[in-house]
Each structure stands twice: as C-alpha cells, then as structure tokens.
Amino acid sequence: MSYSKPTRRGLLKTGAIAGAGLAMPTIFTASSAHAFTNEPTGGSVTLGFNVPQSGPYADEGADELRAYELAVEHLNGGGDGGMMPTFSSQVLDGTGILGKKVEYVTGDTQTKSDAARASARSMIEKDGAIMITGGSSSGVAIAVQGLCQEAGVIFMAGLTHSNDTTGKDKKANGFRHFFNGYMSGAALAPVLAARYGTDRTAYHLTADYTWGWTQEESIAAATEALGWSTVDKVRTPLAATDFSSYIAPVLNSGADVLVLNHYGGNMVNSLTNAVQFGLRDKQVNGKNFEIVVPLYSRLMARGAGENVKGILGSTNWHWSLQDEGSKAFVRSFGQKYGFPPSQAAHTVYCQTLLYADAVTRAGSFNPCAVGEALEGYEFDGLGNGPTLYRADDHQCFKDVLVVQGKENPENEFDLLEVVEVTPAAQVTYPADHPMFAGGNLGECNPGA
Amino acid sequence: MDALLLQILNGLDKGSAYALIALGLTLIFGTLGVVNFAHGALFMIGAFCAVTLQKILSLSSTTLDPTKTDFLGNPAKIETPYVESWFGPEIGAALIDWSVPLGILFAIPIMISIGFIMERGLIKHFYKRPHADQILVTFGLAIVLQEVIKHFYGANPIPTPAPDAFRGSFDFGSMLGFDPNVIIYPYWRLVYFFFSVLIIGGVFAFLQFTTFGMVVRAGMADRETVGLLGINIDKRFTIMFGIAAAVAGLAGVMYTPINSPNYHMGMDFLVLSFVVVVVGGMGSLPGAVLAGFMLGILESFASMNQIKAIFPGIDQIIIYLVAILILLTRPRGLMGRKGVMED
Incomplete structure (x- = not known):
C-alpha cells in the first residue's frame, strides 16, 4: 500500500484550492442550478433591505426600515393590511408572495457607495435575497442598481432624486417609484x-x-x-x-x-x-x-x-394627504410606531408592495418576468393618484406635491403644508429628453 | 471691497471655532504630550450639553385637548413646559429662549468632569506609549462618543436657536459708509467671536498671571525639573486637561445656534483643527490662535466666486495648501518651539 506523505507545500496547495472554492461567490455556483439568481425553493422568500443604518441619513434609513417591516407584516397577512386594500391591484392576499412567506435581511449602506454595494452583495450571495431595495442617496442608488443588474436581481430604488437614476444610469433590473429633479x-x-x-x-x-x-x-x-x-x-x-x-x-x-x-x-x-x-x-x-x-x-x-x-x-408624498391610500398608510404606520411616516417610508413601502404585486401577476420570481410585469404598469391607490411605471426608463409618473414650510405648526410633525398637487401630465417628459440622455436600459439580467 | 470685508467677518467666526478647538488641543499636547483625536468629540459633546439643557427646560406635562385632533384623529396632546407651570409663562419662556447661554453654566462642570474621567480613566495609560497609539485610542474614543450621542439624539441635526434678542443681523455696511444691507452679519456670530476672544484671553491670563499657570508653564517647559522641586505636576496637568475639555465644550455650546448640531460635527472640525495646530506650531498656544483665525479667513476668501473662477475647487484645498507652504518654509509652524515633536 502506498500513500503520499503530507508535506507543508501540499497542505498549502490543498488549502488554497479549498479556500478558493469556498470563497467563490455563491452567486456563480448556486445560479447554475437554478433558472435565475436566488430562485426561492422553500416555503419562504427573502428580500434585502439596504438602508443607511449609520451615518448622516441614519434617521431616514430607520424610517425606511420601519416601512419595510410594516410592508412585510402586511404581505404576510399581519396588521390591518395598510395600503393593500386601497391598491388598485387586488392580487395580494396576505399569504406572502406566491404563497411563500416573506422574510427579510437588512444591510447598512452608511450612505457610501462602496459600503452599499458590499452590503447588497452580501445579501444576494450569502442571504439569498431575491430583490434589493432601499437607499437614501442617488450616488448609492446608482451604485447598487449597477450591482443588481450584474447580479441578476431586481432593484427597487428607495429615496433617490437624481435624474441619472432613470436617466443615463438606468438599468433594466432597476425601478424607481420616487420622483426626480x-x-x-x-x-x-x-x-x-x-x-x-x-x-x-x-x-x-x-x-x-x-x-x-x-x-x-x-x-x-x-x-x-x-x-x-x-x-x-x-x-x-x-x-x-x-x-x-x-x-x-x-x-x-x-x-x-x-x-x-x-x-x-x-x-x-x-x-x-x-x-x-x-x-x-x-x-x-x-x-x-x-x-x-x-x-x-x-x-x-x-x-x-x-x-x-x-x-x-x-x-414625493406627505402624510397629510387625504386620499384613501395615504390615510390607510398613515393610520397603519402611526398606530404601530406612534408618529406619521416620512416620504422615504412611503416610497419604500410602495416599492415593496409593487414588487410583490408584480411577482404575483407574473407568476414568477424571475427578474425578467417581474420586470415585464412592472413595465408600462398603471396603478392607483398608493397615495399619489393614478401612476404609470413607464417601460422606457422604469420611472414612475405620478402627481408631485409642491409644499411650503408651515407658518403655524400644530404639532412637531406638522412642518409642511401642501400648496399644490401638480398633476402627473405636467411633470411627464419624453423618454429621450436631453436631461435623461446618454444611457439605455440594456437587457434584463436574470443572473442564470 | 464690501465682499472682502464680508469674507473677513465670515472668517472671524469660523476662525474662532478653529482657534478654540486648537487651543484646547495645544494645551493637552503641551502639558501631557498627548495627541488627542477625541478633542473634536469634546466640542460635539459641548454642543449636546446645550441641546440637553434645551430638552430639560422643555420637559412638559401633557394634557388632552378634545377640541383638536392629532394625525390619527385622537384628541391632540397639549404640552406645557414644567418651567412655565412653575415660574409663570414669561419666565418659563425666557428660560427656554436663553437655553444656549445658560448651557455654558450647565456645560462647564460636565465638560470638566468628562475631561477628568477621560484623562484618569484612559489617556494616562498612554503617556509613555508612542504617538501612534495615542492617536488610535483617542480616535477610537471619538467614534465611541459620537455613536453614543447618535444613539440618544439620532442622526439628524437638532435646531438649537439663539435667544430672540440675538436673532437678525447687524448692518456693518451702513456703519462704514457702504450701502445699507450690503455688509450684514448675524448678531450671534458676533457674539461667538467676542465669546471666543474672552475665552482665549481668559486661558492666557490664567496661565500668565496665576501661580498655578506659572507652574503649568514651567512644567510644559521642563516637566522633570518641576517634579524634582516637589511639585505634583501630574495633578496640575490633569486639571489642565479638564480646562481644555471645558474650552472645547464651551466652543460647542455657543456654536449650536450657528449650525444645528449633529453627532458628526466634532469630526468635521477635528482634522481642520489639527492642521491649525500644526500650522501654528506644535505646543504653541499663540500660534494655535493665530493660525485658527488666519486659516478661517483664508478659507472664506477661497469660497469667493472670483477666486474660484481662477482656481476651481480651491475652497476645498486651501487650508491644506497653506499648511504645506508654511511647513515648507517654516517647518516648526508659525510660532513653533524648538525641540517640540522633534525627538
């Protein structure tokens, strides 16, 4: 019987090969067995909430996280359902998404592009997040949107107001509900x-x-x-x-x-x-x-x-709006947390419902199917009036609020008053507008 | 001409903050030989002393008003500050209005205590360690302190206005014969400038004209000899650390009406203040003050559109550019002493 004597050099080689194998991103190994990145196979599906939990926008990130948790609760059938009953699409039934219980992981963007990309990557590769959403800065949103395009997951942008997010830096896997400059x-x-x-x-x-x-x-x-x-x-x-x-x-x-x-x-x-x-x-x-x-x-x-x-x-939105969707969301959020939601909370809540709705209508978590379901989709009941998710650039077109600082606030939340609701038609621009030129959506990437 | 005058005025208040922080840094470096990267955090804690006092004075009793509703449709909560209930509406409102100046009295004992605890509890263990270790530990401490503040006060700025009597602006232009409303300057920034001059003068007078100050100066020059004379110089240096912490804290208290304080404000000032100390000359108190005002004014000039049109982006690098030029021509800084940081 012969055997090879273990040597230091051999041990190092074996260790290096094993290490490289373990370190290889699961995104490359796992996806080969599935139709698309992080295809959910069990009884649950994981969403990745990537918000600033530290740094100067941490308070806004905390409010976004509250709204995400509320949306997950509603999608799973908890609470009063928030805006699900007022949402024009009635396919969400409180049983999760496509019957799978919604779970979530969170990442801290620190309002830094590199940190945000690292946390998004970790949620995709280690936690199996099927969708990434969040952000309180356009620089971060554009960076994470690019990563999601490469990784083959949907990115539902949070608070990002730069024209470039759905302009020169738009991506097929990225969608923005928030308005722009x-x-x-x-x-x-x-x-x-x-x-x-x-x-x-x-x-x-x-x-x-x-x-x-x-x-x-x-x-x-x-x-x-x-x-x-x-x-x-x-x-x-x-x-x-x-x-x-x-x-x-x-x-x-x-x-x-x-x-x-x-x-x-x-x-x-x-x-x-x-x-x-x-x-x-x-x-x-x-x-x-x-x-x-x-x-x-x-x-x-x-x-x-x-x-x-x-x-x-x-x-983009204000808690004092009196449409049924806004009232339902403010009631739901206010009863859970004790104060009204911010516009950041509203947009991320809407994005989570819109994603879940698109998956349900598409009958699949495949990012390309979800993208198709969102493109050109018209909806109402989420607090901004009739809204279109335009196919050409993945930008939502809806009413915009003009507000002013209130002269005599009645309480600590009563800081802004709505002076005009500008109709969507007045803020709509052609997809090839020069301010949004220089980029194209490219092809949807399912990551497989 | 009017634009130049305005930028000089702007530079004075910015320079005041730099000078006060740099003065404390230099005091600590000159006495204890410690490079204290937590000094910006002390400035920030001072500012939050003012925020805390404002919150304490605004503590309120709550009653329900059935005639009004809150955002959920429940009866609105009417809050009446306790100080208004106890001392009457006028005195109570005045106390809240003057919370920033009152914050000075509130901050002094707190900042001195924090200085003592920092020095005795942590920094004294690093006296004989290399400067790199001191920088690491004090920088780590600064991060811990700012995260503690963020935990309790949140990440967003908290408005802390000046008393009503000091709102508005002073029209320098009219006084100097220019058109009205051309050179105007906020009252509180003037208050800040004079306050900093008072504090700086007080610290110099304390060191120059008191026996305690004389011993401290002797200790700064030759610690060993002062020790051999039977004087407990360590105790005096600990007190100086407390005084330096109080100076930074008071600079922070009075800065709150200029910019709403947030947990990160100390870091914003820290690096610039270190540049100020190096430009002024390590260990030189007059150098720190001179460099603080000089760099503050230069930074203001660099923000002028006419200057930026010639040198785009100069406003972001001017302080470092000047620091390089001064260190090239005067390696010990403007008023640096021979032998300090040269071993």
Whole structure:
C-alpha cells in the first residue's frame, strides 16, 4: 500500500484550492442550478433591505426600515393590511408572495457607495435575497442598481432624486417609484411664477455630486423657461458644514432668489445660514428676497426648525394627504410606531408592495418576468393618484406635491403644508429628453 | 471691497471655532504630550450639553385637548413646559429662549468632569506609549462618543436657536459708509467671536498671571525639573486637561445656534483643527490662535466666486495648501518651539 506523505507545500496547495472554492461567490455556483439568481425553493422568500443604518441619513434609513417591516407584516397577512386594500391591484392576499412567506435581511449602506454595494452583495450571495431595495442617496442608488443588474436581481430604488437614476444610469433590473429633479422643476415652476412673478434673478448653491448637478440643471431650466435669469451656479462641497462664506456673495450678486440644491445636513445648514444672514428680510430689485428648497424632507425640515417657515419646495408624498391610500398608510404606520411616516417610508413601502404585486401577476420570481410585469404598469391607490411605471426608463409618473414650510405648526410633525398637487401630465417628459440622455436600459439580467 | 470685508467677518467666526478647538488641543499636547483625536468629540459633546439643557427646560406635562385632533384623529396632546407651570409663562419662556447661554453654566462642570474621567480613566495609560497609539485610542474614543450621542439624539441635526434678542443681523455696511444691507452679519456670530476672544484671553491670563499657570508653564517647559522641586505636576496637568475639555465644550455650546448640531460635527472640525495646530506650531498656544483665525479667513476668501473662477475647487484645498507652504518654509509652524515633536 502506498500513500503520499503530507508535506507543508501540499497542505498549502490543498488549502488554497479549498479556500478558493469556498470563497467563490455563491452567486456563480448556486445560479447554475437554478433558472435565475436566488430562485426561492422553500416555503419562504427573502428580500434585502439596504438602508443607511449609520451615518448622516441614519434617521431616514430607520424610517425606511420601519416601512419595510410594516410592508412585510402586511404581505404576510399581519396588521390591518395598510395600503393593500386601497391598491388598485387586488392580487395580494396576505399569504406572502406566491404563497411563500416573506422574510427579510437588512444591510447598512452608511450612505457610501462602496459600503452599499458590499452590503447588497452580501445579501444576494450569502442571504439569498431575491430583490434589493432601499437607499437614501442617488450616488448609492446608482451604485447598487449597477450591482443588481450584474447580479441578476431586481432593484427597487428607495429615496433617490437624481435624474441619472432613470436617466443615463438606468438599468433594466432597476425601478424607481420616487420622483426626480426634472419633476421638481416642472412642478415648482408654475407655483414660483404665481408667487414671485416671472421677472426674477436666481442664484444656485448646489451640492457637488450627481443629485445636486441634475437638480440644478432641472430647476434652472424650468425657471429660465418662466423668464427668470440665473446669475450664478455655485457648487459647494458635500462635506461643507458652514455655508456662510457661500451665502455672503449672494448678498451682492443682484439675485433676488436663492435656490438651495442641498439635501440632508447640507440643506439644514445652508438654509439656517441663509436665514441668519437676513436674506429673507432683504429687498432686492424692489422685490422681497426669496429662498427655494426644491427637494423637501420632513425629517430634514425638523432640523432646520423655524427657518423653513414659508419656504417653497417639492416632495414625493406627505402624510397629510387625504386620499384613501395615504390615510390607510398613515393610520397603519402611526398606530404601530406612534408618529406619521416620512416620504422615504412611503416610497419604500410602495416599492415593496409593487414588487410583490408584480411577482404575483407574473407568476414568477424571475427578474425578467417581474420586470415585464412592472413595465408600462398603471396603478392607483398608493397615495399619489393614478401612476404609470413607464417601460422606457422604469420611472414612475405620478402627481408631485409642491409644499411650503408651515407658518403655524400644530404639532412637531406638522412642518409642511401642501400648496399644490401638480398633476402627473405636467411633470411627464419624453423618454429621450436631453436631461435623461446618454444611457439605455440594456437587457434584463436574470443572473442564470 | 464690501465682499472682502464680508469674507473677513465670515472668517472671524469660523476662525474662532478653529482657534478654540486648537487651543484646547495645544494645551493637552503641551502639558501631557498627548495627541488627542477625541478633542473634536469634546466640542460635539459641548454642543449636546446645550441641546440637553434645551430638552430639560422643555420637559412638559401633557394634557388632552378634545377640541383638536392629532394625525390619527385622537384628541391632540397639549404640552406645557414644567418651567412655565412653575415660574409663570414669561419666565418659563425666557428660560427656554436663553437655553444656549445658560448651557455654558450647565456645560462647564460636565465638560470638566468628562475631561477628568477621560484623562484618569484612559489617556494616562498612554503617556509613555508612542504617538501612534495615542492617536488610535483617542480616535477610537471619538467614534465611541459620537455613536453614543447618535444613539440618544439620532442622526439628524437638532435646531438649537439663539435667544430672540440675538436673532437678525447687524448692518456693518451702513456703519462704514457702504450701502445699507450690503455688509450684514448675524448678531450671534458676533457674539461667538467676542465669546471666543474672552475665552482665549481668559486661558492666557490664567496661565500668565496665576501661580498655578506659572507652574503649568514651567512644567510644559521642563516637566522633570518641576517634579524634582516637589511639585505634583501630574495633578496640575490633569486639571489642565479638564480646562481644555471645558474650552472645547464651551466652543460647542455657543456654536449650536450657528449650525444645528449633529453627532458628526466634532469630526468635521477635528482634522481642520489639527492642521491649525500644526500650522501654528506644535505646543504653541499663540500660534494655535493665530493660525485658527488666519486659516478661517483664508478659507472664506477661497469660497469667493472670483477666486474660484481662477482656481476651481480651491475652497476645498486651501487650508491644506497653506499648511504645506508654511511647513515648507517654516517647518516648526508659525510660532513653533524648538525641540517640540522633534525627538
């Protein structure tokens, strides 16, 4: 009988081969046995909720996570069903998705693209997530959308407002319910004209990344179409905390409107600084100086305190809406958590129901079948009126809210009031609009 | 001209914050020889002392008002702050309105205590360790502190306004003969500038004109000899750590009306403050103050559109660029002392 004597070199070789085999992403090994990535085979299906649980948007991420948990509860037949009874599609019956119990895993994006991609990858490869959803930043959403396209899973975007998400960076596996910068401009412009007139000079302060650039472009185009002129567009570092040195030049620029293309902490600080420097009390060109915050968030408005009073902006949804879908969602969320949901919570709740609905109508979890079911899909009852998931770019077209900071809030949640519901037709643009040019959806990737 | 004046004013308040943080950093480095990366976190904790006092003063009793409803249609909760119930509506409202200045009194004992606990509980174990170890442990501590604050206060900024009496802006332009409303400057930023001058002056006076300060300065120059004279210099240095923590904390308290505080604000200031210390000269208190104001003003100038048109992106690198230039020409910084950080 012969045997080979174990050697150090041999052990290292064997270890390296075994290690490489174990380390090989399960995405490559598992998918070969299935029709598509992470095809569910047992009695449950896993969704991946990728939200900022740390970092500057952690509060928004926490609200998104609450909404996801509520959606899972409703899909599995728990609670009062939330918006399922008001949703125009009535195929969801509270027995999970296609009879499989819905389970979920969570990842922390940290509002960093690399961390978000790593957590999404982990949920797909290690936890078997069939769909990834979430995000509170366009940079993150675009990065994760690209990963999901490569991995062959559906990405249902959360709070992402950059035109690029469904513009030059759109992907066949990615879908966005939230509105975008173009829509903010189209919705705000008529209200700005009515309130402030058509002879205005605007000065833009813009966060220096994809979302800021596309919003600046959209708002400038929409206001210039009104007859406004744009005196300057100044990019500010995303990491900036004190905007006083950027606000000061506005005083002598001849501008009579300041547009703050800022979000999150940037918005809180730039708006606070602008008010401190007395811009709102100033008269320029014989007119009252005005400030506009094109993208509002109630959670951020709370940070700015009294400074938001009277300031116009736009939002995807607000808890004070009185349609049946919104009322059902606010009731359901409010009873569970004790406060009304944010727009981030609303959009991710809708995305989860829309995904489950599309799977059910398609009769399959195959991402290509789900994508087909979502493309060109018209629905109602989810709080934004009749809505279309356009096939050309996977962008939802629905009403957009123009809001302003409330002068006399009645409670701590009562910070914004809806001044106009802009109909979807007014914010719809052709799929080949120049602001969205430069990309194409490509082919759906089932990952098999 | 008016734009230049405005940016100088802007630089003064930014420089005030840099100078106050850098002063504390230099005090700790000069006395204990520790590179304290948790100093930004002390600034942040100071700010949250003001937030905490505001929350304490705003603690309220709740009654139900059946005539109004909340967002779920239930009777609305009417909250009446206890201070208004106890001291009457006017005094109670004034106490809440003045919560930031009152935060100074609230923060001093807290910050000194935190300084003592930090120094005795953690940092003293690292005196004889390399600077890299000190940086690692204090940076780790900073992360722990900010995560603790985030756990209790959330990640979003919390509005902490200045008293009503200090809202609005001062029209410098009119005073200097320019057109009205051209050079205006918020009152609270002026308050912040004068407050920082007062604190910096107080620290210098304390070190210069008191026996305690004289011993501390002697200890900074030659710790061993002071020890041989029978003076317990360690105890005095611990007290100086507490004072440095209080200076950072007070800088944070008074900064809250300028920008709503969040858990990350310390980190935002930390790196810049270290650059300020290095540019000013390691261990030099006047250097830290001078560099703080100088870099604050330069940063403001670099944000001017006319400058950015010539050098795009200069606003993001100006401080580091100046630091490189100064260190190339004056390796010990503006007012650095020979022998410090050179062994």
